[in-house]
Amino acid sequence: MSKLETLGQSLQAQFGERLKSLKLALGEATIEVDAADYLQVMQELRDSEALCFDELIDLCGVDYSTYGNDGWSGKRYAVVVHLLSVAKNWRLRVRVFAPDDAFPAVDSVVNVWSSANWFEREAFDLFGIVFPGHEDLRRILTDYGFIGHPFRKDFPISGYVEMRYDPDQGRVIYQPVTIEPRENTPRIVREENYGDV
Template sequence: MDKNRHEVLAESLTRILAERLVSLHKLFDELTIVIRAKDVHSVSEVLRDHEDLGFDTLVDLCGVDYSTYGDETNALGQSNGRRFAVVYHLLSVSHNHRLRMKVFAEETEFPAVDSVMKIWPGANWFEREAFDLFGIVFSGHSDLRRILTDYGFVGNPFRKDFPISGYVEMRYDEEQKRVIYQPVSIEPREITPYVIREQNYGNGHM
């Protein structure tokens, strides 16, 4: 029986990456590999340059906060208690292959992963977005600064522990004639919807 494309790619990845491959699994007809943070740059170069792989295009890059996933994370990504991950979606145009690469930051207080901008220049704004929204630092990035939130924004809004109301609010001050930041004035409250039903609802009467 001939091997399908995923099996061929899986064998190539296992052979070429060898000990740098932490895990490989197939889910929803897609391959995902997990590698260590210290190997991001070297593995990315191999994925791009090896003739059997040829992942020349970075389609997307995003951050993930696994703080509320619990034990399920181990089955899906080998987190081993690590909170933040970076996920890379790669495309090989020549081989028509797609691959997901997952990397967990070793530290929670200061999550950091090497930048792949020199390998895939399209990572520039993707890494800035993950830095802005998750607080993941990409070492070696040439211009790592916020890209979606305001310069005075406090915190990282896609972290699971970030409050819905945020930490500060912005308004225009008439006396100072400028925009100012101040502590959030909205008090968090739980809203219970009021539901109106017909008198005989659920009793089988029409």
């Protein structure tokens, strides 16, 4: 039995019905859990002697609103976490969907792995996903006065405001975006005998 299959069996034995899905593909294990079970599952992933996921490597937000060619019919926002077990030498991807698309919220795992701190702040800043239980949830990459969440798929490419230095006021000011939206169609230039041998 491969290490990946052993991990799959250990996950199934530990969580049973709490796993919404378990996929072993391309040398990777991915589980999906319900938001209500997320925090407890994450604590068990760390504390279980059979699993020993002692490191959180990455945490990010995902906007599935236009995922795939057929469109997406499920929940819009998810949090994806990558875990590592040094003792067992295996990795795991955990995905949890926020239950409310209007106000996406998923429990914070900062008290389980302190390394989640800045990752959760980044997901909040860029996707607007709130993490109840995080004691310092504030923007980390955009300006404090920034409006919106720039990694959401419905956020305009040019944004809502732009900043510039105003020499009359002697400071940086914000103003509505003045860029006119346009569609660029590349111009193709070829020589007369292009492709002739």
